[in-house]
Amino acid sequence: xxxxxxxxxxxxxxxxxxxxxxxxxxxxxxxxxxxxxxxxxxxxxxxxxxxxxxxxxxxxxxxxxxxxxxxxxxxxxxxxxxxxxxxxxxxxxxxxxxxxxxxxxxxxxxxxxxxxxxxxxxxxxxxxxxxxxxxxxxxxxxxxxxxxxxxxxxxxxxxxxxxxxxxxxxxxxxxxxxxxxxxxxxxxxxxxxxxxxxxxxxxxxxxxxxxxxxxxxxxxxxxxxxxxxxxxxxxxxxxxxxxxxxxxxxxxxxxxxxxxxxxxxxxxxxxxxxxxxxxxxxxxxxxxxxxxxxxxxxxxxxxxxxxxxxxxxxxxxxxxxxxxxxxxxxxxxxxxxx
Ligand SMILES: Cc1cc2nc3c(=O)[nH]c(=O)nc-3n(C[C@H](O)[C@H](O)[C@H](O)COP(=O)(O)O)c2cc1C
Numbered sequence: 001x002x003x004x005x006x007x008x009x010x011x012x013x014x015x016x017x018x019x020x021x022x023x024x025x026x027x028x029x030x031x032x033x034x035x036x037x038x039x040x041x042x043x044x045x046x047x048x049x050x051x052x053x054x055x056x057x058x059x060x061x062x063x064x065x066x067x068x069x070x071x072x073x074x075x076x077x078x079x080x081x082x083x084x085x086x087x088x089x090x091x092x093x094x095x096x097x098x099x100x101x102x103x104x105x106x107x108x109x110x111x112x113x114x115x116x117x118x119x120x121x122x123x124x125x126x127x128x129x130x131x132x133x134x135x136x137x138x139x140x141x142x143x144x145x146x147x148x149x150x151x152x153x154x155x156x157x158x159x160x161x162x163x164x165x166x167x168x169x170x171x172x173x174x175x176x177x178x179x180x181x182x183x184x185x186x187x188x189x190x191x192x193x194x195x196x197x198x199x200x201x202x203x204x205x206x207x208x209x210x211x212x213x214x215x216x217x218x219x220x221x222x223x224x225x226x227x228x229x230x231x232x233x234x235x236x237x238x239x240x241x242x243x244x245x246x247x248x249x250x251x252x253x254x255x256x257x258x259x260x261x262x263x264x265x266x267x268x269x270x271x272x273x274x275x276x277x278x279x280x281x282x283x284x285x286x287x288x289x290x291x292x293x294x295x296x297x298x299x300x301x302x303x304x305x306x307x308x309x310x311x312x313x314x315x316x317x318x319x320x321x322x323x324x325x326x327x328x329x330x331x332x333x334x335x336x337x338x
Contacts, residue, residue, distance in 0.1 A: 032044055032045065032329065034195070034217040034218060035164075035195040035217045036164060036195050036197060036217040036218035037218070039143060039163060039164060039195065040069055040096060040121070040122055040143060041096050041121070042064075042067060042068060042069050042095070042096060043067030043068075044066075044067045044068050044325055044329055045197075045217060045218030045219065046063075046067075046068035046069070046208070046218065046219055046221065046325050046328065046329075047068060047069045047071065047098075047166075047197060047218055047219065047220040047221070048060065048063040048068060048069065048070050048071055048220070048221065048222070048225045048321070049071065049073075049100070049124075049166075049172075049199060049220045049221060049222035049225070050071040050072065050073035050074070050075075050098070050099070050100020050124055050126070051073045051075075051100075051173075051174065051222055051225075051226075051307070052073045052074075052075025052076065052077075052102065052174075052292060053073070053075055053233075053292050053293055053296040053297065054073060054226060054231065054233050054296055054307075055070075055071055055072055055073035055100070055225075056072060056073075056085055056232060057072060057085045057086075057088040057089035057092065058092070058230050058231070058232055059225060059228060059230050059231045059232070059321070060072045060085075060089050060097045060098075061088075061089045061092035061093040061097065061230075062092075062228065062230035062320070062321040062322070063097075063225065063228075063321045063325070064089075064093045064095040064096060064097040065092070065093045065095060065321075065322070066320075066321045066322040066324075066325045066326075067095075067325060068321070068325050069096065069097065069098055069122060070089070070093075070097045070098070070321075071097065071098040071099065071100050071122070071124060072085045072086065072089060072097065072098070072099045072100070073100045073102075074099055074100060074101050074102055074105060074111050075100075075102055075105070076102065076104075076105050076106075077105070078107055078110075079107045079110035079111045079113075079114050082099065082111050082114055082115075083114045083117075083118060086099065086114070086115070086118045086120060087118065090118075096121040096122060097120075097121070097122070098120065098121065098122030098123060098124055098145075099111075099115050099120050099122075099123055099124075100123075100124045100125070100126060100147075101115070101123055101124070101125050101126075101130070101133075102125075102126050102127050103125055103126065103127050103128030103129070103130060104127045104128060112133040112136065112137070113136075115137070115142065116136060116137065116140040116142065119140075120142060121141075121142065121143065122142065122143045122145065123137060123142050123143070123144050123145070124145045124146065124147055124166060125144070125145075125146045125147065126146075126147045126175070127175065129146075129156070129157075129160070130144060130146055130157075130160070130162075131160045134160055134161045134162075138161060143163040143164070144161070144162050144163055145162060145163060145164045145165060145166060145197065146162050146165055146166070147165070147166040147168050147199070148165050148166065148167060148168070148188070149167075149168055149169075149170075149176065149177020149178070149179060149184070150177060150179065150184075151184075151187050151188055151191045154167065154188045154191055154192050154196075155191055155192060158192045158193070158194050162194060163194060163195075164194050164195040164196065164197060164217070165188065165192065165194065165196055165197070166196075166197040166198075166199050166220050167181075167184050167185045167188040167189075167196050167197070167198055167199065167216070168181075168184075168199040168200050168220070169181025169182070169183075169184050169185070169198075169199065169200030169201060170200065170261075171200040171201030171261075171309050171310040171311065172199055172200035172201070172222060172223075172261060172309045173222050173223050173226075173249075173261050173262070173307045173308040173309035173312075174222065174260060174261065174262075174307045174309075175258065175259070175260055176200075176251065176259050176260070176261050177259075178259075180200070180201075181198060181199070181200040181201050181202070181211075182214070184200075185198045185211065185214040185215065185216055186214045186215055189214065189215030189216065190215075195217040195218070196215065196216050196217060197216060197217065197218040197219065197220050198211035198214060198216035198218075198219050198220070199219065199220035199221070199222070200309065201309060201310055201311045202219045202220075202221055202311070203221060203223060203224040203311040203314055203315055204224075204314065204327075204328055204331060205327070205328050205329070205330070205331020205332035205333075205334070205335055206331065206332075206335065207219070207311070208328050208329075208331075208332040209331075209332045209335040209336050212332075212336065222308075222309065223241065223308050223309040223311050223312050223315055224311070224315050224324060225321065225324070226238065226241050226308060226315070227241050227242060227315055227317070227318050227319075228318070228319065228320065228321045228324060229318055229319065229320045229321075230320065230321055233296050234295070234296060234297060234298065234299030235299065236295075236299035236300075236301045237295050237296060237299060237301060237306055238318065240263050240265075240301050240306050240308075241263070241306070241308050241312045241315055242315065242316055242317070242318075244263050244308065244312035244313055244315075245313045246310065246313035246314075247310075247313075248263055248264055248312065248313065249261050249262060249263055249264065249308060249309065249310050249312065250262065250263075250264045250268040250272065252268055252271040252272060252275070252288075253271075253275075253284075254275070255275045255278075256275075256281050256284065260305070260307065261307065261308070261309060261310070262305050262306050262307045262308060263301075263306040263308050263312065265301060265302055265303075265304075265306060266302045266303055267287060267288070267291060267302070267303050267304065267305060270287060271284060271287050271288065274287070288305060291303065291304050291305040292304070292305045292307060
């Protein structure tokens with residue numbers, strides 16, 4: 001993508017120069033190498049976001065096998081379960097994959113050690129500051145990539161020794177910040193010198209190309225991979241994502257500082273009503289306790305949490321991870337050529 005970015009910065013050059021450059025690029029083909037493909041040893045700069053309950057070893061291994069980077073979502077799972085998931089993924093792929101460590105997990109200390117013991121190559125982190133694990137992970141050669149929703153946090157993570165950051169916009173499914181992908185990514189790119197991965201609202205070649213133009217070196221997608229054939233999420237969940245329109249997501253938890261984007265259903269209506277009435281956190285938590293598992297595993301899409309992003313409106317069919325990645329890359333390649 002280096003050539004693409006250089007080209008974008010030469011938009012005012014004369015026709016002759018453009019033609020030379022065009023011929024040169026046609027001869028080379030688009031170089032899909034970016035700082036992230038180099039850093040992680042992957043073929044395509046597409047990362048599958050760690051997703052609690054959803055991103056288990058089948059999905060992670062399939063994305064890695066397809067040339068992207070698959071990530072197992074540790075979520076709130078015990079360390080023994082995470083170890084098992086890693087070992088199963090290793091049976092399915094020899095390519096690098098990662099683990100997303102939710103720092104609020106009560107067994108986060110244990111999981112931090114498990115990823116070292118199991119030789120995991122990449123760790124992404126959510127919900128906090130991974131500072132206390134950084135030295136141990138770096139010593140083990142693990143690439144550490146925190147997910148951030150602000151410039152301030154991105155700078156802090158760079159200072160703490162992160163290898164890259166995922167700049168995640170509010171369009172994303174799951175726990176979110178307030179800045180949009182369009183505004184957050186270029187500001188983070190300007191603020192740090194480590195590579196930036198764009199996340200939030202990206203699900204096709206157009207989104208991929210736009211992220212590259214904003215200065216990102218890769219994209220992370222969650223919502224599109226929810227409907228991958230290899231994703232073991234309940235069929236009812238997949239159908240909700242496929243049926244969703246552009247404005248079918250709701251954000252619960254704005255009033256208590258834990259905003260979560262998900263598809264509207266009975267649960268979100270009741271939760272939002274409780275927020276309106278100024279209910280206590282305990283009352284609200286009663287509704288959501290175990291609710292993601294309920295939707296993902298049991299297929300309860302009425303009282304379960306169907307986390308998905310705004311881009312669900314564009315996600316319309318089940319495909320293999322390989323088909324998704326190849327489609328995105330070929331679409332992006334056409335768009336990024338002169
Ligand atoms: C069902 C679901 C669960 C998620 N769980 C996590 C998580 O446990 N940790 C995390 O860092 N991000 C989590 N995310 C965010 C994704 O990793 C990814 O950054 C996000 O989905 C990208 O935006 P998109 O949904 O618009 O593609 C989750 C997203 C979804 C849809």
